[in-house]
Amino acid sequence: MRILANVLVALLALSACGPAVPGDVAVSRGKTNRGWLENGTPLPDRGPGYVRARPGESTRFGLPRLVATIEGSAASVAERFPGSAPLRVGDLSAPFGGRHSRHGSHRSGRDVDLIFYATDAMGRPVRGRGWIAYDRFGVGAEPDSRGGEVAFFDTARNWHLVRELIMNDDASVQWIFVSRGLKARLLSYAIEHEPDAEAIFRATWILHQPSRGNPHADHFHVRIACGATQRALGCRERGPVWSWWHDVQAKRLSYAPFSDEGLLENLLAEAGEEEGAAAARERFASDS
Numbered sequence: 152m153r154i155l156a157n158v159l160v161a162l163l164a165l166s167a168c169g170p171a172v173p174g175d176v177a178v179s180r181g182k183t184n185r186g187w188l189e190n191g192t193p194l195p196d197r198g199p200g201y202v203r204a205r206p207g208e209s210t211r212f213g214l215p216r217l218v219a220t221i222e223g224s225a226a227s228v229a230e231r232f233p234g235s236a237p238l239r240v241g242d243l244s245a246p247f248g249g250r251h252s253r254h255g256s257h258r259s260g261r262d263v264d265l266i267f268y269a270t271d272a273m274g275r276p277v278r279g280r281g282w283i284a285y286d287r288f289g290v291g292a293e294p295d296s297r298g299g300e301v302a303f304f305d306t307a308r309n310w311h312l313v314r315e316l317i318m319n320d321d322a323s324v325q326w327i328f329v330s331r332g333l334k335a336r337l338l339s340y341a342i343e344h345e346p347d348a349e350a351i352f353r354a355t356w357i358l359h360q361p362s363r364g365n366p367h368a369d370h371f372h373v374r375i376a377c378g379a380t381q382r383a384l385g386c387r388e389r390g391p392v393w394s395w396w397h398d399v400q401a402k403r404l405s406y407a408p409f410s411d412e413g414l415l416e417n418l419l420a421e422a423g424e425e426e427g428a429a430a431a432r433e434r435f436a437s438d439s
């Protein structure tokens with residue numbers, strides 16, 4: 152009887168969080184602070200332009216597009232700035248997500264911590280240190296217990312990393328948590344050096360100091376959105392839906408939705424979009 156009850160509870164939990172999927176489809180279930188990850192992709196310990204800050208440790212799983220975005224953005228910095236120290240990548244999620252001793256979120260394969268690029272006083276790249284908090288002038292002092300060294304926020308490299316993350320339309324980056332002072336620093340650099348105004352526009356929204364908790368003066372916390380496909384599979388979106396996301400990912404589903412509910416949701420979403428477009432065309436026609 153008890154076994155039956157457990158099976159029922161498990162089935163209820165599953166149905167509340169979306170349909171079952173084939174074993175090779177990655178799914179971010181639930182929310183980033185209350186969810187889990189199925190068939191996640193592991194980020195290797197090192198690759199072009201990056202190393203993991205905790206090599207060998209298992210907190211390195213994410214949705215495939217999160218892992219691809221980290222790899223692509225780090226490689227782009229290395230290519231754009233020869234002689235860079237590798238980006239140090241902190242935690243993603245545990246192999247199946249869920250609760251983690253070091254984090255409140257990071258549970259469903261959509262979060263990653265990236266340690267800032269840093270330089271010495273001469274502007275030469277040095278290894279990013281996760282325990283140094285930088286002020287709004289970009290100066291970071293190590294605690295005395297660690298040697299009391301001073302490091303400098305590498306604004307050029309950190310901006311290039313940010314712009315690669317937020318301009319990757321496949322990734323749908325929702326937030327990059329970072330302190331207000333460093334955000335201002337990145338934006339004033341971008342206004343002078345960034346040729347694509349869209350990157351600056353997106354950064355003003357996506358770079359954000361959380362209203363509570365860690366101000367993120369020592370690392371970026373990057374979160375990607377669910378997106379239409381993952382939402383249909385049980386991913387729960389919180390927070391903003393940015394206007395530049397083309398949320399027509401549903402139309403590019405590479406496999407069929409797995410339940411009537413999911414199918415219906417996709418059909419309705421598309422129908423709504425068609426109706427909206429038709430209404431807009433009508434309005435335009437009667438105005439002109």
Ligand SMILES: [Zn+2]
Binds near residue numbers: 264
């Ligand atoms: Zn984090």
